[in-house]
Structures are given as structure tokens and as C-alpha cells.
Amino acid sequence: MTTKDFGAIETDYAFFMSHATEAKSDVEEYARKLEGFAEGRSNIHLFDFGCGTGEFSRQLLETLAWPKESLYLTLFEPVDHQQEIAAKRLSRFSDHAIASLGEASFDQRPTFDVIVSxxxxxxxxxxxxxxxxxxxRLDSEGKMLLALAGHENALIKLWKVGFDLLNQPIPYFVAEDVEAVLATHDVCVSKSPSNYQLRFPDNEENRWKILRFLFGDYLRQIPRKEILQQFDQYVxxxxxxxxTFSEHFIVQLNPRA
Ligand SMILES: C[S@@+](CC[C@H](N)C(=O)[O-])C[C@H]1O[C@@H](n2cnc3c(N)ncnc32)[C@H](O)[C@@H]1O
Known part of the structure; x- marks a missing residue:
């Protein structure tokens, strides 16, 4: 599928994050799923795959309040400067050096207790x-937490309209695709919806920021008037x-863990 450069749309994504309750709902849902996870564990190795600037994990780790001495963090983010920001932002939650995927520390620790993506x-x-x-990379007693929106999500519906206008399918995966792939593995999956709200002052510039975040480079090819009008139904x-809502997947190799 197509790659998307989040470096180029950094401020648009930040606009979305600051006007949506999505991160707050995601944190609450993950925190519920991880309740008691730290009890009896002297080490927790957590891997954040696609961490961005670490703002989401900052909120998650603040809520979890796990002991700094127990927590080891490994990050992966394709936008290099965002990974650097994330490593600085998250360093206060761990007494140990923040690792990145591919470093020796990662190879020495082949599995993680918690994977967040x-x-x-x-x-x-x-x-x-x-x-x-x-x-x-998931420990046999570990948990993998994934969030993604599916076809019923309002923003995925915007993707559908925009890519229909370009006569092409959505070039990205959605929650239903993840669910289908997980079903081919011998793992225990539980799925739950997480509701959130996106609310911002209505003007063309703000509508365009959300569209830039959603469509990246594709936006310049999409008929402007038609795609901007899609927000009218939400005024x-x-x-x-x-x-709207996203889906959360909790994946375990061993459901008793
Ligand atoms: C919607 S943002 C989410 C960032 C962060 N996890 C959060 O919740 O705020 C998607 C992130 O995935 C990263 N990304 C894009 N393609 C990726 C890939 N192939 N592998 C891992 N991360 C990727 C982007 O650079 C971006 O930081």
C-alpha cells in the first residue's frame, strides 16, 4: 500500500489532535485493558510502533503511572525528527535509555510485554x-494494543468520498483489514469501539487542515469544492x-495472561 509522510503534515495532524477527544478516549481504553498489568512485574518492556512525536504515549504513560525503574521503552517512527522528539518527551517515564527499533538493545530484548500501535x-x-x-516481538504473556478506524468511521467515510472522486480505492488499510489479518493468526483478539469527538471552528482553512491530514499529497488532485462540502453535514x-468511533484490538498469544 501507499506510504504517507507525516513530516509533511505535522501541523495538520497536531490540529486534529488538539481538536479531537480521540487520544483521550484511546488512553482511557488502553488503561482499562492494562489495569493491574504492572503488578508483580519488575520489568515491563513497552514498544510503541509509529510513535509520532510521542504525545499519545505521554498521555498513556502519565495515566498508567508505572514505576520508572521497571519501564523500558523502545520506539519506532519513520519520521526521524519526530522520533527524537518522542524520545525526549518520554524519557521522564523510564530510568533507562530509550531504545529505537534496530538498535543493539532491541536485538538483545527480542520480545516486548506491551506493544502499542x-x-x-x-x-x-x-x-x-x-x-x-x-x-x-510479543512476549507469550504480553498484550498488543492496536487502534484503527473502520469503514463506519466518519473520517474513513471522507477518505472514501475523496478517493472515489479520484476514481481509486482507499490506498490505506482500515480496522476491517487488521481484523481479517489477525483472524489468520492463532491469537486471542478482543475488539471494542472507542467513541470520540472532533470539534473545531468552522471555516475553510480549518476544514482544509483536516483534509490535508487525511489525504496528504493526494489532496491537490481532489476537486476542492466537492471535498470541502463534505463537512456541511457536520455544521x-x-x-x-x-x-464517531474507532476500534481497539487487544491481542494476546496466551489469553490467560
Ligand atoms: C496518525 S499518526 C499516529 C501517531 C501516534 N501513534 C499517535 O497516536 O499520536 C500515524 C503515525 O504512523 C507513522 N507511520 C507511517 N507509516 C508507518 C509505517 N509504515 N510504519 C510505522 N509507522 C508509520 C507516521 O509517521 C505517524 O507518526
């Missing part, structure tokens, strides 16, 4: 291979208000 797998080049590789007085 929050709204990332849309952009995998090969979803089947990526999920297989992540599962190979509430002077705001755009979108209430």
Missing part, C-alpha cells in the same frame, strides 16, 4: 508482514462537530 497500521506497506513481525452553529 495507535492509529498507525493504516499506513503499513504490507499489513500481513507487519502484523506477523509485531506478533513475533453545528459556527463549529464542525463530528461524533
Amino acid at each position: 495507535n492509529h498507525v497500521l493504516y499506513y503499513a506497506e504490507n499489513l500481513g508482514q507487519t502484523i506477523t513481525q509485531l506478533l513475533e 453545528q452553529e459556527d463549529q464542525i462537530e463530528i461524533n
Whole structure:
């Protein structure tokens, strides 16, 4: 599938993050799923795949409040400067050096107790291979937490309209694709919806920021008027208000863990 450069749309993604309750809902859902996980463990190795600037994991680790001496963090993010920002931002949650995928420290620690990949797998080049590789890195007693939106999500519906206007299928994966790939593995998967709201002052510039975040480079080819109009259905007085949901997947190799 197509890659997407989040370096080029950094401020648009930040606009989305600061006007949506998505991260807060995702954190609450993950924290529920990880309740009690730290009890009795002297070491927890957590891997954040597609960490961006680490803002999401900052909120998650603040909520989890796991002991700094127990927590080891490994990050992977294709936008190099974002990974550097993430490593600085998250360093206060661990007494240990933050590792990145591919470093010796990663090779010495082949499996992780927790793998988090929050709204990332849309952009995998090969979803089947990526999920297989992540599962190979999951400890037998560990948990992998994935969030993605599916076809019923309002923003995925915007993708559908935009890519229909370009006469092409959505070039990214969605929650239903992840669910189908997970079903081919011998793992225990539980799925739950997480509701959130996107709300921002309604003007063309703000609509365009969300569209740039969603479509990246494709946006310049999409008929401007038609795609901007898609927000009309969400107008509430002077705001755009979108209430929608994503899917959360908790994946375990051993369901008793
Ligand atoms: C929607 S952002 C989510 C960032 C962060 N996980 C969060 O929740 O805020 C998607 C992230 O996935 C990263 N990404 C894109 N393609 C990727 C790939 N093939 N493998 C891993 N990460 C990727 C992007 O650079 C971006 O930081």
C-alpha cells in the first residue's frame, strides 16, 4: 500500500489532535485493558510502533503511572525528527535509555510485554508482514494494543468520498483489514469501539487542515469544492462537530495472561 509522510503534515495532524477527544478516549481504553498489568512485574518492556512525536504515549504513560525503574521503552517512527522528539518527551517515564527499533538493545530484548500501535497500521506497506513481525516481538504473556478506524468511521467515510472522486480505492488499510489479518493468526483478539469527538471552528482553512491530514499529497488532485462540502453535514452553529468511533484490538498469544 501507499506510504504517507507525516513530516509533511505535522501541523495538520497536531490540529486534529488538539481538536479531537480521540487520544483521550484511546488512553482511557488502553488503561482499562492494562489495569493491574504492572503488578508483580519488575520489568515491563513497552514498544510503541509509529510513535509520532510521542504525545499519545505521554498521555498513556502519565495515566498508567508505572514505576520508572521497571519501564523500558523502545520506539519506532519513520519520521526521524519526530522520533527524537518522542524520545525526549518520554524519557521522564523510564530510568533507562530509550531504545529505537534496530538498535543493539532491541536485538538483545527480542520480545516486548506491551506493544502499542495507535492509529498507525493504516499506513503499513504490507499489513500481513507487519502484523506477523509485531506478533513475533510479543512476549507469550504480553498484550498488543492496536487502534484503527473502520469503514463506519466518519473520517474513513471522507477518505472514501475523496478517493472515489479520484476514481481509486482507499490506498490505506482500515480496522476491517487488521481484523481479517489477525483472524489468520492463532491469537486471542478482543475488539471494542472507542467513541470520540472532533470539534473545531468552522471555516475553510480549518476544514482544509483536516483534509490535508487525511489525504496528504493526494489532496491537490481532489476537486476542492466537492471535498470541502463534505463537512456541511457536520455544521453545528459556527463549529464542525463530528461524533464517531474507532476500534481497539487487544491481542494476546496466551489469553490467560
Ligand atoms: C496518525 S499518526 C499516529 C501517531 C501516534 N501513534 C499517535 O497516536 O499520536 C500515524 C503515525 O504512523 C507513522 N507511520 C507511517 N507509516 C508507518 C509505517 N509504515 N510504519 C510505522 N509507522 C508509520 C507516521 O509517521 C505517524 O507518526
